[in-house]
Amino acid sequence: MKLMNRNLISNAALMAALFFGGAGSAAAQDADDPMAFVRGAQSWADNCARCHNMRDPAEFRDDFWEPSVLHMRLRAGLTGQETRDILTFLQKANDPADNKGENK
Amino acid sequence: MKKLHFIKLSLAASVLASGTAIANEDTESKIANLESQIAALREDVKSNNLDTLSKLHMAGYANVDAIAGSDRQEDGFTAARFAPIFHFQFSDRVLFEGEFEAETDENGESEIAVEYATIDLILNDYMALVAGKFLSPIGQFRQNVHPSWINKLPTAPVGFGHGGAAPLSDLGVQLRGGIPLSGSMRANYALFTSNGPTLVVDADPGEEVEIELETEAAASNGDGNFVYGGRVGFLPVPALELGLSGALGKIGVAEGHDVSDLAAGEPDRDYTVLGADAVYNLDTLQLRGEFIQQTVGSEANSAVAGGAVTEELEYTAWYAQAAYRVPDTKWEGVVRIGDLDTPGADANRSQWSAGVNYLFANHVIIKAAYTVDDYDDNAIDDDERFNIQLAYGF
Numbered sequence: 001m002k003l004m005n006r007n008l009i010s011n012a013a014l015m016a017a018l019f020f021g022g023a024g025s026a027a028a029q030d031a032d033d034p035m036a037f038v039r040g041a042q043s044w045a046d047n048c049a050r051c052h053n054m055r056d057p058a059e060f061r062d063d064f065w066e067p068s069v070l071h072m073r074l075r076a077g078l079t080g081q082e083t084r085d086i087l088t089f090l091q092k093a094n095d096p097a098d099n100k101g102e103n104k
Numbered sequence: 105m106k107k108l109h110f111i112k113l114s115l116a117a118s119v120l121a122s123g124t125a126i127a128n129e130d131t132e133s134k135i136a137n138l139e140s141q142i143a144a145l146r147e148d149v150k151s152n153n154l155d156t157l158s159k160l161h162m163a164g165y166a167n168v169d170a171i172a173g174s175d176r177q178e179d180g181f182t183a184a185r186f187a188p189i190f191h192f193q194f195s196d197r198v199l200f201e202g203e204f205e206a207e208t209d210e211n212g213e214s215e216i217a218v219e220y221a222t223i224d225l226i227l228n229d230y231m232a233l234v235a236g237k238f239l240s241p242i243g244q245f246r247q248n249v250h251p252s253w254i255n256k257l258p259t260a261p262v263g264f265g266h267g268g269a270a271p272l273s274d275l276g277v278q279l280r281g282g283i284p285l286s287g288s289m290r291a292n293y294a295l296f297t298s299n300g301p302t303l304v305v306d307a308d309p310g311e312e313v314e315i316e317l318e319t320e321a322a323a324s325n326g327d328g329n330f331v332y333g334g335r336v337g338f339l340p341v342p343a344l345e346l347g348l349s350g351a352l353g354k355i356g357v358a359e360g361h362d363v364s365d366l367a368a369g370e371p372d373r374d375y376t377v378l379g380a381d382a383v384y385n386l387d388t389l390q391l392r393g394e395f396i397q398q399t400v401g402s403e404a405n406s407a408v409a410g411g412a413v414t415e416e417l418e419y420t421a422w423y424a425q426a427a428y429r430v431p432d433t434k435w436e437g438v439v440r441i442g443d444l445d446t447p448g449a450d451a452n453r454s455q456w457s458a459g460v461n462y463l464f465a466n467h468v469i470i471k472a473a474y475t476v477d478d479y480d481d482n483a484i485d486d487d488e489r490f491n492i493q494l495a496y497g498f
Contacts, residue, residue: 034134034135034138034139035135035138037138037141038134038138046288046342047342049385050342050343050345050383050385051244051248051249051254051383052251052253052254052467052497053253053254053463053466053467054466055466055467056465056466063159064159064161066159066161066193066196067159067161067191067192067193067199068161068163068191070191070193070196070199070224070226071163071191071199071201073226073232073282074199074201074224074232074234074280075247075248076282076292077280077281077282077291077292077293077294077337078282078292079229079230079281079282079283079284080226080228080229080230081229082282092141095144
């Protein structure tokens with residue numbers, strides 16, 4: 001049931017992307033945006049060591065980073081886009097399997 | 105089915121990419137590379153979201169403190185603090201954040217305080233509503249630096265702790281957010297209205313009657329007055345943030361306070377607070393500074409202590425701090441100077457500290473610092489001491 005919903009959402013996102021040519025900023029699109037990771041890495045470097053020492057992306061699991069980054073959005077006055085990009089980056093950068101892949 | 109999904113994904117991706125005019129050949133290969141990674145990422149995110157629509161996350165910090173060499177206090181351990189933070193997130197728009205501070209006091213008893221507890225609603229990409237008890241949005245230290253794993257010295261700057269000159273916490277609502285300006289230039293803001301501080305009439309037996317400023321949020325609006333204010337942060341480059349903050353309102357004597365009955369019928373006064381702060385990061389060097397001034401207007405009809413406190417009351421504190429982490433090592437050095445000026449002359453002093461930190465990890469730090477308090481009143485001895493703190497942020 002939930003899987004089907006997800007498919008509907010992805011179809012809707014595709015339609016939206018076709019119509020608006022990427023101008024929208026709905027969360028559903030961001031996971032499909034190949035540049036989100038790159039932007040996220042930059043925003044992370046720009047923002048996440050301003051108030052405190054940089055926290056290691058590998059410190060938390062994906063689902064733990066979500067409330068933490070939302071918390072930091074409020075502390076740091078980040079925009080929604082920056083927050084989603086940073087979350088994408090962190091959830092990617094903490095992935096041990098992926099690091100292995102890249103170092104091959 | 106899966107393949108179809110992937111084709112849709114890449115189609116959407118290429119449309120997105122072309123729409124933002126980034127698709128030169130170099131980025132195209134990067135995109136192809138990222139695409140396969142993103143596909144894996146999506147699977148990941150999917151599996152996370154399916155079973156956890158609400159998320160509970162615990163964070164926080166703990167520290168153990170010790171003091172030596174002070175004339176005012178015996179050598180020994182002075183604090184064991186445990187400050188858990190709870191995050192409860194529902195969807196990507198609602199967050200509850202709450203921090204407890206549990207501390208063992210001088211008598212061995214545990215004190216528990218709610219540092220903050222707010223419900224945060226994300227209204228749009230640029231604005232969130234924060235409601236509840238929050239750390240004062242005036243300046244930086246209270247909201248952004250006070251946790252022990254963040255503060256680079258074992259102590260708060262003079263005037264920025266309890267009983268100082270900087271407001272501590274507030275009960276009310278805030279609108280907060282960020283605004284992208286041009287290039288990497290950005291701004292952030294916090295606008296708030298809250299119960300604000302109250303005046304407390306202090307009449308210790310045998311001592312002069314004094315008016316004090318209480319800036320710790322209470323769950324009732326003791327004086328019935330609201331305060332309106334905010335802070336704007338401006339980042340011309342990501343490494344530099346300049347902040348200006350302020351609030352305005354009326355302040356009165358809190359009702360229901362043990363000793364405030366002495367001041368029944370005391371008229372309300374004007375209240376203003378002004379703050380300026382700056383932080384600059386250059387590689388492993390961090391410079392930080394802050395100035396805060398709270399002013400309670402004069403009141404000719406003040407009846408407290410037979411009209412002894414009719415004049416304006418001013419509470420001012422500032423500090424400047426430099427911290428340098430020796431590159432590629434775990435060592436960090438810190439120096440800080442500061443000053444406090446209040447109507448309570450006994451507390452007024454300037455202060456300097458110098459410290460050395462060893463970072464086991466970025467959030468596990470042992471700090472040792474030497475601090476000198478030089479009291480304005482020459483009759484009061486200077487206080488010199490070593491503070492040691494082990495801090496862990498989690």
